[in-house]
Amino acid sequence: MSKMTLHLKIWRQKSRNAEGALEDHTIENILPEMSFLEMLDVLNEKLIKAGKEPIEFDSDCREGICGTCGLVINGVAHGPQHLTATCQLHMRTFRDGDTITIEPWRAKAFPILKDLVVDRAAFDRIIQKGGYVSANTGSARDANELPIGKEYADKSFDAAACIGCGACVAACPNASAALFVSAKVSQYTYLPQGHPERYRRVLKMVNQMDEEGFGNCSNHGECEAACPKGISIENIAIMRREYVKAALRAGAAVV
Amino acid sequence: MQDTNKQSVVPGAIESILSIFDSTPGRKIITGLSGLGLVGFIIGHLAGNLSLFFGKDAFNAYAEKLHSLGPLLYVIELGLLAVFVFHIVFAITVTAQNKAARSRGYAVKGNAGKPSRKSLASQSMIYTGLLLLVFTVVHVWMFKYGPGINQGYVADVHGAPARDLYRLVAESFQNIWIVLGYSSIMVLLGFHIRHGFWSAFQSLGAYHPKYTPLIYAAGILLAVVLAVGFIAMPVYIYAFVKV
Numbered sequence: 184m185s186k187m188t189l190h191l192k193i194w195r196q197k198s199r200n201a202e203g204a205l206e207d208h209t210i211e212n213i214l215p216e217m218s219f220l221e222m223l224d225v226l227n228e229k230l231i232k233a234g235k236e237p238i239e240f241d242s243d244c245r246e247g248i249c250g251t252c253g254l255v256i257n258g259v260a261h262g263p264q265h266l267t268a269t270c271q272l273h274m275r276t277f278r279d280g281d282t283i284t285i286e287p288w289r290a291k292a293f294p295i296l297k298d299l300v301v302d303r304a305a306f307d308r309i310i311q312k313g314g315y316v317s318a319n320t321g322s323a324r325d326a327n328e329l330p331i332g333k334e335y336a337d338k339s340f341d342a343a344a345c346i347g348c349g350a351c352v353a354a355c356p357n358a359s360a361a362l363f364v365s366a367k368v369s370q371y372t373y374l375p376q377g378h379p380e381r382y383r384r385v386l387k388m389v390n391q392m393d394e395e396g397f398g399n400c401s402n403h404g405e406c407e408a409a410c411p412k413g414i415s416i417e418n419i420a421i422m423r424r425e426y427v428k429a430a431l432r433a434g435a436a437v438v
Numbered sequence: 439m440q441d442t443n444k445q446s447v448v449p450g451a452i453e454s455i456l457s458i459f460d461s462t463p464g465r466k467i468i469t470g471l472s473g474l475g476l477v478g479f480i481i482g483h484l485a486g487n488l489s490l491f492f493g494k495d496a497f498n499a500y501a502e503k504l505h506s507l508g509p510l511l512y513v514i515e516l517g518l519l520a521v522f523v524f525h526i527v528f529a530i531t532v533t534a535q536n537k538a539a540r541s542r543g544y545a546v547k548g549n550a551g552k553p554s555r556k557s558l559a560s561q562s563m564i565y566t567g568l569l570l571l572v573f574t575v576v577h578v579w580m581f582k583y584g585p586g587i588n589q590g591y592v593a594d595v596h597g598a599p600a601r602d603l604y605r606l607v608a609e610s611f612q613n614i615w616i617v618l619g620y621s622s623i624m625v626l627l628g629f630h631i632r633h634g635f636w637s638a639f640q641s642l643g644a645y646h647p648k649y650t651p652l653i654y655a656a657g658i659l660l661a662v663v664l665a666v667g668f669i670a671m672p673v674y675i676y677a678f679v680k681v
Binding site: 192354392396405415421434 | 543561
């Protein structure tokens with residue numbers, strides 16, 4: 184396989200409040216079968232050998248299922264390949280001599296900690312408000328003991344595919360978290376296990392989302408296109424319906 | 439709704455209902471509903487104005503018919519004004535929050551591709567909207583509060599003297615700059631509706647894998663029909679009507 188030479192423009196920022204800037208690097212001998220993160224590993228090894236500080240970025244499973252990694256590559260969250268997290272993006276997607284700009288997720292609610300690493304604790308705080316079922320589940324139930332319609336099971340399963348990476352926020356022109364929150368709301372909406380806390384859940388989670396300083400959803404639909412799991416914006420519509428129903432039942436948007 | 443952790447003060451009824459519309463889904467419901475209301479008005483406005491093509495008498499008779507509604511017309515106008523105000527105020531506050539949610543933008547801007555519906559139209563809603571606001575003010579000032587019977591614009595409608603609105607419209611559109619200005623604003627109206635129409639349905643929670651593509655296509659069709667319909671009038675008058 185032919186080796187590639189790439190010109191990288193990478194966001195460097197020392198700390199949360201420091202002023203950051205794009206830094207130029209040229210990297211040689213990149214193999215097309217390397218993943219994007221492996222390419223950055225090669226660059227970091229080079230930097231460490233030269234006595235320079237390596238570039239900080241998040242990653243964990245590197246199998247596209249944990250939601251830890253996430254970079255904005257040439258202006259697109261998780262890069263140019265659809266339904267693919269950054270770790271599963273391979274260098275064969277690029278061409279020899281390409282210039283690649285790498286930036287962190289940008290949102291007020293996701294402050295940059297260092298270089299390409301952002302603090303996504305805002306998502307955790309939203310989940311803490313109701314992204315769970317608070318009943319004791321005990322051991323696994325027998326299959327088909329609790330009948331659930333196929334179409335509802337499918338909808339819930341599709342929503343539950345969300346890995347919480349935050350690409351929806353990064354891709355949204357308004358830095359809205361509507362896709363993430365709606366996926367976490369609607370994965371329970373149609374399941375009997377989620378039903379008792381259905382209305383409380385949506386009110387609390389939406390309130391927390393608003394408090395974190397995410398933007399409003401303007402229905403651009405860019406989130407769905409950037410999502411490595413292809414979560415549909417249908418979930419956002421479901422969340423809105425659930426929210427209105429819940430608010431009217433409670434007589435207020437505050438629980 | 440029970441919450442054992444929090445013993446907060448129970449808010450009053452009005453406060454409670456208002457809190458719904460202070461949330462991100464609530465604000466979009468207001469923007470969407472008022473937007474659909476305005477689309478309804480615009481369709482009616484175009485349908486009525488098409489009487490222009492049937493000549494002076496038809497157009498003036500239509501205008502006089504509206505005027506003869508009297509107090510009802512004031513109620514309709516006030517309602518319309520309220521819808522306008524809600525749409526504008528919520529759109530501006532929503533946009534301000536969106537700008538604040540990302541203080542520093544990306545150095546490189548990209549598009550994730552399908553199924554994204556991000557477009558020039560969807561990203562310029564606030565700009566097309568504000569220009570339409572300026573246009574609306576000028577438009578109302580020019581025609582509604584323009585010269586009438588007292589300034590000699592008198593027509594004969596069913597044997598009685600009425601305002602000759604046709605003459606005012608025909609005279610105004612003799613000016614090529616007014617024709618061009620109107621036409622360009624109507625293109626922006628088309629852009630605004632192209633994203634706004636389907637987006638209003640989505641804001642109201644109306645999404646369906648089968649119907650949403652139809653609503654989206656209907657929005658594009660509506661945008662083209664409205665823009666072309668409104669542009670046809672000044673162009674027709676400039677080209678074929680001499681005063």
